[in-house]
Amino acid sequence: MSYLKTIKLSTVAVTFSAVPFSSNVAAEVQQVELVGDSSEVSAIYRTSGGGFSAGIGIRIHFDSSQVTVTDVKDLYRESLVGFQVQNDVNDYDDDASTDSFVSAAWADMNVAWPSDPSVPVKLLVLELDSAVVGSQMNVTKTSKDSRYDFSGTGLLLN
Secondary structure (H helix, E strand, C coil), X not given: CCECCCCCCCCEEEEEEXXXXXXXXXEEEEEECCCCCCEEEEEEEEECXXXXXXXXXXXXXXXXXXXEEEEEECCCCCCEEEEEEEECCCCCCCCCCCCEXXXXXXXXXXXXXXXXXXXXXXXXXXXXXXXXXXCEEEEEEEEECCCCCCEECCEECC
16 A cells, blocks of 8 residues: 655645525635645635635545544634544445544534634644545535535545
8 A cells, every 4th residue: 555645735635615695605625734654634614705604514534444534633613513533334425435534513503603704714634644545535514504505525635
């Protein structure tokens, strides 16, 4: 197996976007480089229309035999409901090559999340101890503001 030592800073990894009736909201998970044998994947939430939402819930799927998630860190604390690592027994991403996911959610009953939607918000960072080249990572939603649609795409680690 060929393992990743670093992940390119410029590579956009997993993206998902929400489109409300009046403005655009986009969020993306980007690969970022980390010196040494580990790498990081950051989930970044960006709004282009400056609109608030009631929050978002996401799953980042991976194959646990090819990707080792050693830590979930730098969690965005505002309106954080929680996070957990789980086995993907229900195959939420419809991808048989993934068997686990990290789930995280944020919710605001006042529909004022995040507090400053004009700037990107780092939702979380996944620290990867090792990742096999060719591993697939996907993102799905667990929840979203009802005014928004959601679509997701995957990432092939290379």
